[in-house]
Amino acid sequence: AAVWAGTGGGFTAGWDGAHQQVRALAQAIGMPASATSFGFVHAVxxxxxxxxxxxxxYPDEVTARFADFLRAGGVEVAAAHSAGCRSAAEAA
Known part of the structure; x- marks a missing residue:
């Protein structure tokens, strides 16, 4: 199996878009696939x-998309806070 390890690359496409990405990855490599954003929802x-x-x-708009992704996966989001970082270097 393969796992798409970039959470932002999956959840920003929304719940359905992330499923489409995973299906496309699975088809391209010929084996089961998933993404870390789904792993988070399943773990919760x-x-x-x-x-x-x-x-x-993440920046505010990306954090909001993550919260929306979680809600689409059946997770209640009580609050969401963004540090507003624009790059991985800034977040480090």
Whole structure:
């Protein structure tokens, strides 16, 4: 199996878009695939958590997309805070 390890690259496409990306990856490599953003949603459900708060280094608009992605996956987002970083170097 393969996992798309860039969370932002998956969840910014939305729930359906991220599923399309994973299907395309699986088809291209001929094996099952997933993405870390789905892993987060599945882990939250697996441990029985229903409500989360998000603290992200992403810019505001990307943090909002992550919160929307979580909601689409059945996770209640109580709050979301963005550090507003525009690059990985800035977030480090």
């Amino acid at each position: 459900h697996e441990i029985g958590v229903r409500r989360v708060a998000v603290a992200a280094t």
